[in-house]
Amino acid sequence: MKEFGVLDHVDAVAVHGFPLDWNLWQIQEWPQKIGEIATVTDLPIWVSEVGVSTFGAEEIQVWGLKRTAELLLGNAPRIQWYSLYDLPREWEATTRHREAEGSSYYRHFHMGLLRQDGTPKPALEEFLRHTPAMGLVQWFHFEDPRLDDAVAWMKRLGVTNMRTGLSWADSFRPNALDWFDRQMEALADFDVTVTFCFTPQHRGMMPHHTSPPLVPEEFAEFCSTMIRRYAPGMTSASLPTQRASAA
Known part of the structure; x- marks a missing residue:
């Protein structure tokens, strides 16, 4: 990104880490990982997704959250814990290979501080000790019935910053803007x-949500439209389409 000048057009560098579930490094290496990125950029480094599943035991999540807070608070200006809710078992986890990932796939359904039925896991109490310094990640599916309860929980927990997504694929659904507005x-x-995410099957080079777009400008226009609609205070020079033309 530095070589191609991308870092000249962003305000922060975001990283994800799940060393107790998916990464091939240990949790105590977090400061080292942040330090490695800091050697190539002076931009703030956000940890925009970090979490621990309860796939094996709920007690592991408690320990992992506490240790993550010890390692990251003070070392990254923004830390967002994934996630508030467990993914419902009736839904699919949006991953590249799905069930072919083996147990790695099923961990996606156990990342929440709240169980699928909305009851708290033991780690919720530990999380409460670290707000508002620690934020949350919560993905909302199209017309997600958990939205209002999620907002109530985040306010109750003292969360002030959070990360979510607006889906390019969902933008082709009927009444998409009504849902985005809500x-x-x-x-x-x-x-x-x-996060602007998920390629529509009919607009990708392959019919897959991770596919590069057939026409990159179409995805750029979706991003620009969402920014104009939901962040109107940004100057026109900040919009992706404007940046591209200036470059």
């Missing part, structure tokens, strides 16, 4: 980091 209005009291 979601973003519900989250208006938080400092929200939005």
Whole structure:
């Protein structure tokens, strides 16, 4: 990114880490990982997704959250814990290979501080000790019935910043803007980091949500439209399409 000048057009570098579930490094290596990135950029380094599943035992999540807070608070200006809710078992986890990932796939369903039925796991109490310094990640599916309860929980926990997504694929659904408006209005009291994600099958080079777009400008226009709609305070020079033309 540095070689191609990408870092000249961003305000922070975001990293994810799940050393107790998916990464091939240990949890105590977090400061080293942050330090490695700091050697190539002076930008703030956000940990925009970090978490521990309860796939093996709920007690592991308690320990992992506490240790993560010890290692990261003070070393990264923004830390967002994944996630508030367990993914419902009736839904699919949006991953590259799904069930072919073996047990790695099923860990996606156990990342929440709340169980699928909304009851708290033991780690919720530990998380409460670290707000508002630690934020949350919560992905909302199209017309997600958990939205209002999630907002209530985040306010109760003292969360002030959170990360979620707006799906390019969902933008082709009927009434998509109504749902996007409802979601973003519900989250208006938080400092929200939005990820623009998920390629529509009919607009990808392959029919897959991770596919590069057939026409990159179409994805850029979706991003620009969402920024204009939900972050109108940004100057026109900050919009992706404007940056591209300036470059």
